[in-house]
Amino acid sequence: MTQPTWDPAQYLRHAGHRARPYADLLARIPDPGRGRPRIADLGCGPGNVTVLLADRWPTARITGYDNSPEMLDKAHVEHEGPTPGGGRLDFxxxxxxxxxxGEPYDLIVSNATLQWVPGHADRFGDWVDALEPGGSLAFQIPDNIDAPLHALMRELAAGPRWHTRLADVVRRTDSVHAPGVYLDRLTRLGCTADVWQTTYHHVLTGVDPVLDWVKGTGLRPVLTALADDPEARDAFLTEYRDLLRTAYPSAPYGTVLPFRRLFAVAVRGE
Structure with missing residues (x-):
């Protein structure tokens, strides 16, 4: 799969909807029990939700990690530095x-990132090993690869017009495991694990809001692959837009985007 180029401004266009699952995840994480917890945020993006960690744990030393220079540049400029509660936020x-x-952590957390990391469940062992006793590994990932916005993208990319350029670009259907897989992996690592799913029904507004949403996330590999051919990019977007309009019809109050997410909180044994 193409390593996508990220656009922080596009991603943040739906920041409120995207932040809600992170807040829901944080509400289920037990307090580390230390005065100045050490926290890692994996896949921090532009840092807009990483700051929620400082709201929950004001004295924490927090590092947000990401592999996108564009996202990190925005995070450095807008969020890095001392926090009001006496902690510190770095990226x-x-x-x-x-x-x-490279050091012990009280919490390792990740929001809507692991679906982009092949073999991410195989990384859990190293991450759990780095937790302090009673520390947590917690994550939230989109669990809707079978939803129309992804299925239609895959079908279009595999079609006769696009398959030579895009068939191997879009996210695969096995990029997220079933809830039971995560429960089993985390429990076998000596954790007490809580795994659940939630389907949000986001009411989006504006012109073609589902397309606008997916431009900030799932469509990034396609946009990256076609970046050097604006005519082809626009043609793909037009075809995809028309399919989304049928799959997600608008109502007088907006367009409803059902979005299922998977959550896990694993606490390492004392």
Whole structure:
């Protein structure tokens, strides 16, 4: 799959909807029990939700990790530095396919990122090993690869017009595991694990809002692959837009985007 180029401004166009699952995840994480917890946020993006960690744990030393220079630039400028509660927020580059903690953490958390990391469940062992006793590994990932916005993208990319350029670009259907897989993996690592799913029904407004939403996330590999051919990019977007209009019809109050997400909170044994 193409390593996507990220656009922080596009991603943040739906920041409120995207932040809600992160807030819901944080509400289920137990307090680390230390005065100044050490926290890693994996796949921090532009840092707009990483700051929620400082709201929950004001004295924490927090590092947000990401592999997108564009996202990290925005995070450095807008969010890095001391936090009001006496903690500290920093950002650093990391590739989660190989990132191994260099120090103990009280919390390792990830929001809507692991679906982009092939073999991410195989990384859990290193991450759990780095947790302090009673520390948590917690994550939230989109669990809707079978939803129309992804299925239609895959079908279009595999069609006769696009398959030579895009068939291997879009996210695969096995990029997220079933909830039971995560429960089993985390429990076998000596954790007490809580795994659940939630379907949000986002009411989006504006012109072609579902297309606008997916431009900030799932469509990034396609946009990256076609970046050097604006005519082809616009043609793909037009075809995809028309399919989305049928799959997600508008109503007088907006367009409803059902979006299922998977959550996990794993607490390491004392």
């Amino acid at each position: 650093a580059h990391a590739d989660l396919r190989s990132w191994t903690p």
